[in-house]
Amino acid sequence: MQESCEKYKTLITGLVDDELDDNKKQSVKAHLDDCPGCHRIFVAESNIKKLVQQRCEMKSAPDYLKTRVRHNLQRRGSRPGFWQLTKSMFEYRPVASSFAVAFVVIMMFTSLFYANLTDTSADVINAGIVSAVLNGEIICLDCEHMPTGLMPSKQDMMMHRLGIRAEDATVWTFLYSGVAKELMGDHQFLKQRISVKGTLFHESHYMQVKEYTLL
Amino acid sequence: MSTNFEHGREQEARKEFEKLAYVHMDSLYNTALRMTRNPLDAEDLVQDVYVRAFRFFHRFKRDTNFKAWIFKILTNTYINQYRKKLKAPLQIELDKVSYSHSNDSDTHKGVIENFGSSGYKDLFDDEINTTLDGLTDDFKIVVLLADVESFSYKEIANIVNCPLGTVMSRLSRGRKQLQNQLRDYAIKGGFLK
Numbered sequence: 001m002q003e004s005c006e007k008y009k010t011l012i013t014g015l016v017d018d019e020l021d022d023n024k025k026q027s028v029k030a031h032l033d034d035c036p037g038c039h040r041i042f043v044a045e046s047n048i049k050k051l052v053q054q055r056c057e058m059k060s061a062p063d064y065l066k067t068r069v070r071h072n073l074q075r076r077g078s079r080p081g082f083w084q085l086t087k088s089m090f091e092y093r094p095v096a097s098s099f100a101v102a103f104v105v106i107m108m109f110t111s112l113f114y115a116n117l118t119d120t121s122a123d124v125i126n127a128g129i130v131s132a133v134l135n136g137e138i139i140c141l142d143c144e145h146m147p148t149g150l151m152p153s154k155q156d157m158m159m160h161r162l163g164i165r166a167e168d169a170t171v172w173t174f175l176y177s178g179v180a181k182e183l184m185g186d187h188q189f190l191k192q193r194i195s196v197k198g199t200l201f202h203e204s205h206y207m208q209v210k211e212y213t214l215l
Numbered sequence: 216m217s218t219n220f221e222h223g224r225e226q227e228a229r230k231e232f233e234k235l236a237y238v239h240m241d242s243l244y245n246t247a248l249r250m251t252r253n254p255l256d257a258e259d260l261v262q263d264v265y266v267r268a269f270r271f272f273h274r275f276k277r278d279t280n281f282k283a284w285i286f287k288i289l290t291n292t293y294i295n296q297y298r299k300k301l302k303a304p305l306q307i308e309l310d311k312v313s314y315s316h317s318n319d320s321d322t323h324k325g326v327i328e329n330f331g332s333s334g335y336k337d338l339f340d341d342e343i344n345t346t347l348d349g350l351t352d353d354f355k356i357v358v359l360l361a362d363v364e365s366f367s368y369k370e371i372a373n374i375v376n377c378p379l380g381t382v383m384s385r386l387s388r389g390r391k392q393l394q395n396q397l398r399d400y401a402i403k404g405g406f407l408k
Contacts, residue, residue: 013390014383051397053363069240
């Protein structure tokens, strides 16, 4: 008896909710007729179901929530995706949209073109900006001006300006860039011989590093 | 022209959505309130549900039950967004329940008989509602969907995304949890020994 009761435990719930197919329903009902214990479980569970159905407090949504939801949907609408938006933009203003797209494309190409020219264009040379390759040793401009015996903290070292003392004894400060970042920060390359290719700004003695090789 | 057309179509979709969705707001709010146990959270949750439902309205299959569909969104939103806020260790509670379930046939015989003889009618509404609120989330959701919102097992299985058998066993265990808790109230109230 005990074993079969275990089998019917969950099925009783199915019977309470009237969710069993005819076969199972018959077999559970037959068991309930034989087993007073399971029958009591069935009655108790039915009662609990009724209790929840009848006595569970139903709270209706406050009126301002209804207004808020309605308002929110009106304002928001369904958000169109990027392509839908582009498509409808072209359909709505075909000429203006085409011009806008053409303008963006042209701007992209011209900027690429100018980026390639920076080293050689006449304007740039007149402003004292030329590209060059310099050989020399890496120096730290901030450490050189520091009183001897004072050790800079690691955090300070990150802020220091590094540069190159070229073979003609001129000093160039590296501008912060993706390539120069590798040389900056730590002072592990200090005093090393290096060959740097980049752009020189003659007036300020800055150097934009493009490439470098440690010698 | 064509944006007007698009606009008109969207208006139509909105009208259809409003017609289908707004009648369920009380049910959604009531269920959300039971889930979050807090009116402000429930309001936010319902609002979220409507925004999501409208955004995904094009995915709603027109020949299926809309109420079940929007309740699925409610359940998902609650579980994914709101339940994260709660730190309650759900797993432990589930274990406790399955433990008590395994020997309830012996311990609760007395209760069951007394419930059969309708001793529960003397319980206060407050006690019933507190007990329902206190159920473990997984059980509470299934009990609410079945007994308050009258969804079928098949619909519930779809809403909470689990097999039909799991729905049945969660219902079974949830109601048992309710029963045990209510028995305690009834004994405290003195109308059950």
